[in-house]
Amino acid sequence: MSAITAETSTVYVPAPEALGAVLAPGARPPRPSALSASMTFGWRAMLKIKHVPEQLFDVTAFPIMMTLMFTYLFGGAIAGSTTEYLQFVLPGIMVMSVVMITMYTGVAVNSDIEKGVFDRFRTLPIWRPSTMVGYLLGDMLRYTLASTVILTVGLILGFRPAGGPAGVIAGIALLVGFSFAFSWIWTMFGLMLRSEKSVMGVSMLVLFPLTFLSNVFVSPETMPGFLQAFVGVNPVAHLVAAVRSLMAGTPDNGEITWVLTSGALLIVIFGALTMRLYNRK
């Protein structure tokens, strides 16, 4: 009731003095730097999380479910003991869950881009990719949150990483960094495809083979040759190997370099494609 009366009881009359004061042309500040504009869009992503906290459900409930499910489903059968299997599988599940969550970036971009507010953003004299970088900065927070949730569940279940806190933090940092790079694929699809549904569809099509046909659950030696070949070029498999090695306290520099290089390539290629589509929209 009170919200309604507040609006109707005092009728707004545009006052020339008050409006004149805000219209008086002060010096326009210089345009913001690329970093500052990106951080501002990152702030927008945070505000969106604050106003629609339900969206965090995806990044908490889903990873918990994955961890419990795979540890108990495969633990006994594959390794004979769930605690032993957990040491192997937890970094993999963490990678898998976070990489899966990246697809929400595409969905968010797709549902947001049709809104009028994007027309405003695109008429601002700012570094053009900052809008998209802002999304991904917000998403990095979600990835970090998901990783932390999984780590916590893992620690409760008996995960004892030999790499200690430093190894775990390094592993999560690599994972979040790679996911940032990987998300540019989804910003591209988010801009390219017509509906949220089709973005979801394409995401599943890409993500299922990348995450399941990998070394997340079992070591690739047991796989037939063609699968081994696929796992060999699957960036997610390399990411799993790199994160696993960091958390185990035995960093595998070859795998880490592979991950960093492919991440850089993903940004260059899909970042460029995203911006092409963004400028055309």
Next chain:
Amino acid sequence: MRESEKTGLAIEASGLVKAFGGNRAVDGLDLRVPAGTVYGVLGPNGAGKTTAVKMLATLLRPDGGEARIFGRDVIREPDAVRGLVSLTGQYASVDEDMTGWENLVLLGRLLGHRKPAARDRAAQLLEAFGLTDAGARQVKTYSGGMRRRLDIAASILNTPDVLFLDEPTTGLDPRSRNQVWDIVRIVVAHGTTVLLTTQYLDEADRLAGRIAVIDHGRLIAEGTPGQLKASVGAGSVHVRLRDPSQRSEAELLLAKELNAPVLLDADPSALTARVPGDGADHVAAEQASRALAELAAAGIAVSDFSLGQPSLDEVFLALTDRPAEKTAA
């Protein structure tokens, strides 16, 4: 010196074309908008208004022709143009999930203000637009009028040289519409050039110094509101007679007095005549009242009459029925 303090043309477009597939939404449009004025772009739904505005605001790349904003080319220097213009789109260009205050602070930051300055500016704007109480609420809880005000507040955050308002009052109640009109008048008085699109002749008439009438992506007339109305006739007088049998007599009289064709309505006692006038409302009113006096003198009793402004439909009918050279220059 601000661009708006220079004189001359704020917007200069020639031969603008944009096609979506085979549909030429904008088809060779020329516009010349003098600096420091309100310019109305009038046209029905689908005429190409939004498409034209989007090209001028660097959101869409023209397929042909060229356009300059204060001499800056929208295709070759989009970033320079973006520094001069701002746009209030047809559909709210604010973020519904965020609060009014957050929307303005976000934009202030993106326009280069430091955090404290962006916050001050947001508070000032909310105050000036009567939104202080609503500032902490999410925009999706706002009424249509409040949303529109926030949208305009966001657009003038940096006092742009050119402000595009795409159908700013469509869907608003009369009170909110009046508020928007007042705001536009104040904004233009402070030196910003306003290009406003509308479907209402009445709105363009009240606000704009000059009006471009467009249809199917083409300019069909351009001039001051007075010139346009003069080309159409100032309006129509609708007369209802007490005795339907006198209608043909009344028709003759009105046609003679107004020197214009008279239409017989479906209602057997009603007729409608165009009042030629010269575009000025008071002239039309005088002519209409003289015609009514003639009817009374001839013993034809009138039960009801009204004088209406020409509607956009009548403008179109008149403009598209006539050869181009007779329309207002």
